[in-house]
Amino acid sequence: MDFRYGCFIYAVLLAFICSAVTCGAENRTLGRSLLQNALAQTPPMGWNSWNHYGCNINENIIRETADSLVSNGLSKLGYTYVNIDDCWAEPNRDQNGRLVASASKFPSGIKALADYVHSKGLKLGIYSDAGYYTCQKQPGSLGHEQVDADTFAYWGVDYLKYDNCYNDGSKPESRYPKMHDALLRTRRPIFYSLCEWGLDVPATWARQIGSSWRTTEDIEDKWESIVSRADQNNEYASFAGPGGWNDPDMLEVGNGQMTAEEYVSHFSIWALMKAPLLIGCDATSMDKKTYRILSNSEVIAVNQDPLGVQGKKVSKQGDLEIWAGPLSNNRVAVVLWNRSNSRATITAKWEDIGLNPSAVVRVRNLWRHRELEANHQGSLTASVKPHGCRMYVLTSVSS
Numbered sequence: 001m002d003f004r005y006g007c008f009i010y011a012v013l014l015a016f017i018c019s020a021v022t023c024g025a026e027n028r029t030l031g032r033s034l035l036q037n038a039l040a041q042t043p044p045m046g047w048n049s050w051n052h053y054g055c056n057i058n059e060n061i062i063r064e065t066a067d068s069l070v071s072n073g074l075s076k077l078g079y080t081y082v083n084i085d086d087c088w089a090e091p092n093r094d095q096n097g098r099l100v101a102s103a104s105k106f107p108s109g110i111k112a113l114a115d116y117v118h119s120k121g122l123k124l125g126i127y128s129d130a131g132y133y134t135c136q137k138q139p140g141s142l143g144h145e146q147v148d149a150d151t152f153a154y155w156g157v158d159y160l161k162y163d164n165c166y167n168d169g170s171k172p173e174s175r176y177p178k179m180h181d182a183l184l185r186t187r188r189p190i191f192y193s194l195c196e197w198g199l200d201v202p203a204t205w206a207r208q209i210g211s212s213w214r215t216t217e218d219i220e221d222k223w224e225s226i227v228s229r230a231d232q233n234n235e236y237a238s239f240a241g242p243g244g245w246n247d248p249d250m251l252e253v254g255n256g257q258m259t260a261e262e263y264v265s266h267f268s269i270w271a272l273m274k275a276p277l278l279i280g281c282d283a284t285s286m287d288k289k290t291y292r293i294l295s296n297s298e299v300i301a302v303n304q305d306p307l308g309v310q311g312k313k314v315s316k317q318g319d320l321e322i323w324a325g326p327l328s329n330n331r332v333a334v335v336l337w338n339r340s341n342s343r344a345t346i347t348a349k350w351e352d353i354g355l356n357p358s359a360v361v362r363v364r365n366l367w368r369h370r371e372l373e374a375n376h377q378g379s380l381t382a383s384v385k386p387h388g389c390r391m392y393v394l395t396s397v398s399s
Helices: 003-021 025-039 059-071 110-119 145-155 172-185 223-234 260-272 288-294 297-303
Strands: 045-048 081-083 123-129 159-163 191-194 212-214 245-247 277-279 312-317 320-327 331-338 344-349 360-365 379-384 389-398
Touching: 045 059, 045 123, 059 081, 059 110, 081 159, 110 123, 110 145, 123 145, 145 172, 159 172, 172 191, 223 260, 223 312, 260 277, 260 288, 260 297, 260 320, 260 331, 260 389, 297 389, 320 344, 331 344, 331 379, 379 389
Parallel strands: 045 081, 045 277, 081 123, 123 159, 159 191, 191 212, 212 245
Antiparallel strands: 312 320, 320 331, 331 389, 344 379, 360 389
């Protein structure tokens, strides 16, 4: 499609969406659905500051991260969002009630930073909270939804992570739609990421207002945390799809507290679950092993597959698990996941992963980047290292 024509079509769509917001509940739902579909056809990919830097962020880190995502080729693989998490603002709003970027951390301001990130072909994300304060006690957006949405739009923000700390005790279902409607009224396309930690089961209601929704509490760079977040997110597989995604929190790959095998498992399961792939390590100095994991284009392709069906746990024997999900063109993605502390043999049976038991398939190993020599029928077996996994795509040769 011609770029100018595509921009024209998007502008017409956005104008229709924004007018729909003013016309009653039914049309508001239609407008929300159209906007989600425009922004979130596949899970978002990018980087977020929190897991590695916490509150120790500044504009130089954001600029250098943007530079690195471009120079190391990760942006070409789809990592396009550069997201600032908590601790970016001054403790008080200005005289007009607007949020103000920290003068010491972001002396050039967020608008200038967004312009820089955009000049790299990337998008800028920011953080706020559906409470009176953010989790780190900076000003929240509760009661200030429209002025904050207008501020974000003016700055050129492309993504909003919206947290749940220090709220008024009301249900998230009543607070989170207010920011969505405010964002919509700005007429700027902003990916809306709800982060209420899965408390009120957002998978069952957030699709009407958000592009992604957290299904878990915050992740940690620990094996037990990865396993538990995967299991929690797995419960809501049927609610995800193009336009809205379950979010088991950001990636910990490369932060140093797990083994390479554990990080491969982490990335593989997140990709299969169609989770947002938001890098959480220092993108300016990642080692070769970390880069190899995060840059695996075949695993990323599973996450970004246009069919958009979340893969899920389909079989389990103790700590030996099989996760699988359908892909476009009648293919199936499979992960053999060994959660135990010793090497084990795992077998995936066709009936467990949605294939006809008599189907003959071609098998591609996504981490070794090669196809197995022989076609397979009925099952697939592999020896898997402790806390490791094998990830495959199966393509039918005959059914």
